[in-house]
Amino acid sequence: MEKLRMTSPDLTDANIDKLAELFPSVVTETLDAEGNPRRAIDFDLLRQEISDHVVEGPQERYQLDWPGKRAAAFAANAPITKTLRPVREESVDFDTTKNLFIEGDNLDALKLLQESYLGKVKVIYIDPPYNTGNDFVYEDDFAESTQEYLARSGQVDDAGVKLVANTESNGRFHSDWLSMMYPRLKLARNLLTDDGVIFASIDDHEYDNLKKLLDLVFGAANHLNTFVWASNLKGRQISSSGAAGTKEYVLCYARHAEEAGAFRVSGSQMKALMPSIYKGFNYAVQNDEHGPYVLKNELYNTNSAFNEETRPNLVFDIYYNEDSGEVRTSPVSVNHTYDGFIKISPKQNNNGVNRYHAFRWSARKVETESYDLAFVESSSGWKVYTKVRDVDSTSLKDLLMDISTNEGAADVERIGIDPSWFDYPKPVSLIRTLIGAASSRDSIVLDFFAGSGTTAHSVMQQNAFDGGTRSFILVQLDEGVGPGNTAQKAGFAAISELSRERIRRAGSAVLESVGLAVGTLDVGFRSLRVDSTNMADVLRSPGETDQLALHQLEGSVKADRSGEDLLFQVLLDWGLELTMPIVVERIDGHEVFVVEEGVLIACFDSEVSPELVRTIAKREPLRAVFRDSGFSSDDARINAEQVFREVSPATDVKAI
Structure with missing residues (x-):
């Protein structure tokens, strides 16, 4: 029994709750006078959140820390003088589509989207760089100057795109990756609806760090699932020691876990992602006057101990008339066989004591909803089953199998694209299942590491599957495809160009697959580009101008x-x-x-x-x-x- 507090409310805890809602990353742990851990506010981080410059002042505490963390937090909050420019010639159905494709650095794009899409995105899916030592990561230039960066990495492309090969020899191998991810996740969280969720694919190289980083940004209490995807059952030797790797992860966090709801998918989708030995979908669909149903559970409750004293509403006998189908829960005669009624009692344990002697439904529910009960005679007597009407819906499982990473290449090949254009594109069925489970039919889906464009393809396929009107926002850096890549030989200079081409072809394929049932299916996108502000810099000191140049500064x-x-x-x-x-x-x-x-x-x-x-x-x-x-x-x-x-x-x- 809980005790009354008998004190005034603890305003400190209430204030911590309010700050945790606004700034989850500032909530940490400290020790009280007795040495017990308790929640506290990291005031250094709080000062950083409401400051327009980098704040110093480390203090010993439980936290995820790395060189450059404060600068990364500052990068998330720092304003930029940039805009998004429309590119009609790269778009599809520019005037009518609800989808967006943004070319440019995703940190800039996320900042520019803050007001227009604040609290509007239902699902975020990202497949960030896996930091294997060969991947390119975004270099945001907030922890060191451009000159220092160039001196350290010795590379920048002809277009001036800031890319750095993050090799194992770099002493800040993990720190650079965390500094790249941190501000982007902070900004992405702002865009989620109250019941929104983020899915993040990752492998073993940065799983621990990404998990801790998501705990920091979203709050550990908002961790919903860690999906294990058996992506390569043949196995890939990760190092010279140990076993071969067969899996990747998809971390899932909610904006507010209590509002996210259960993830439901169709049985056919889930069956494709579970091992073939799983029997959960081996059921036959039947029909009665109330519609289709499947039999999944017996009515008997065998999970707890019951008797007439503890739960009298669950301890009773059922009387069933096989000829008329009538169901009662009270005796119809002394010998219980009057007018063809058969007495069916709950299961008892071996010693005959009324342990497990109960049904899962109350007597009233049995009589009022008897049309959802099925009575089956067997050699051991009569059994009662419940009819489940939602015949093609099941809970999403956090183990995803029977879908290989090679299917991602097959997806792009089916729409006429050379699979070698992309490095290990994610399978459409994987992302489509996550989107279908976590989104509503009219949701906005965001992917700010667009890569091969699989998320857009998945959204369009899911809309075609369930008649939804989901829209997508994709962001992709205009990173070069790399020398010698077959895409370069085909005339593509940047990954963003490949992404758009994949979305165009995927849209055409989806339209062709649905035929006359196209309806309002949206397979277009508005192409936008991150660029410098449209406004000219006309601020000059008197000494920098002359009378003849004044007219140039009017506009x-x-x-x-x-x-x-x-x-x-x-x-x-x-x-x-x-x-x-x-x-x-x-x-x-x-x-x-x-x-x-x-x-x-x-x-x-x-x-x-x-x-x-x-x-x-x-x-x-x-x-x-x-x-x-x-x-x-x-x-x-x-x-x-x-x-x-x-x-x-x-x-x-x-x-x-």
Whole structure:
């Protein structure tokens, strides 16, 4: 029996709970006066979370630590002056799709997505670099200067992409990898819904570190599962000693474990991922007037000890009429055989004592839901089974077998792509099963290590399977494919180009497979590119300018940027989703962008007429934006504001 607290509430614990919700990484353990461990706040890390510079001040505590950790935390919070530019020519169904493909560093992309997709992503799947000593990892340049990095690694590609071969000889082999992953996971967590989850594939090289890192970012209590995937049953010798490796892992964490819910998949999907000796799906589907069903369990409860005194509602006899199908739980006659009723008692143990003498259902449920009971006569007497109506749904298991890593290569080969273009692409069926189990039919799925594009392929296949409208956001660094790669010989320069080509072909294959049942199946994507801000740097000291150069500083927008470029930066600044439908109209000779029927109307022409301002105001959009330099004077800008106050006072009007 719990005791009353008899004290005022412990506000310290309440405050720790609040901080844990905002910043899970700052919760740690310390010792109290008696030497017992208790929860505490790492104030050094908390200061870092709310600081705009690197904070020093280490203190002994239980934590995952490595050289560069503070700088990595700072990198997650530091603002950037970048934007996302649309690339229509690389897109598919640009005007109608709800999917995104972003080319560029995923740290930048995750920062740019923070407002538009905060708390909106249901499932994240990532397959990060496995840090085997040959993989390339992202070099974020927050722990050392560019010169130091180049001196250490001695390499940078022609395009200036920051890549470093992270070899075993590097003294910071694990630290570099952790510093790369930490800020990305922190930013990714912000994007998850309250019931959202992240799946992260990893092998033995960094399993321990990734597990601890996810504990740090999401909180150890939000660890849901560690899936073991038997990816290569032939085995691969990892080192000169020990056994051959046959498995990889998929770590799964929730934003809030109590809200994530159970993972359910179809029996056919789960059967494909379980060993052939597993008998859990060897059942026959039957039908009655209430629909299909399967018999999976006997009604007898053999898990606990019962008797009439402890659980009288579960200790009774069932009376069943084989001819009429009627079921009762009270005697129908003295000899229990009146009018064809048969008495069926719960199982008893060998000594006849009423241990296990109970049913799993109450007497009332047996009578009211008797249509979901099946009575089967056997040599040992009558047995009662429950009918399970959800005939093609089962819980996802954390052991995934009977699917080889080689199937990933087969997936791309089936859509006409040379498997050698990619290094060990993940199988579609693996990721599709995870997505199907953890997402709703209208969820957003994010993968910020897109690689071969398997996640997009999986989302489209799952939508075709269950009629869903899931959308995907993929991010891939414009990393070179490497000299001698067959993809380079085929004309592809970067992995991001390969990813887009795979998604295009996968979309066409999915459409072909569903035929006339296409419906609203979305196999397109808007291609965006991380780039520098659209705004020109016009800040100069008086000594840096002369009278002749002043006219070059009047415009605040870079000369090579289009109106659509500016529109997407406005969408980001306003926190609007980047897949909203966009219609381009010509109004009074001006190019006008109308986003989702008036959620936003924008004109970025170099000259904005009063007539255009009034026309847009009459449409009463929620938001309106103009180019600041498009107004001929301060008076013209003030007049435009006045027009909106009179005609559409609810419109939020801004200028760039």
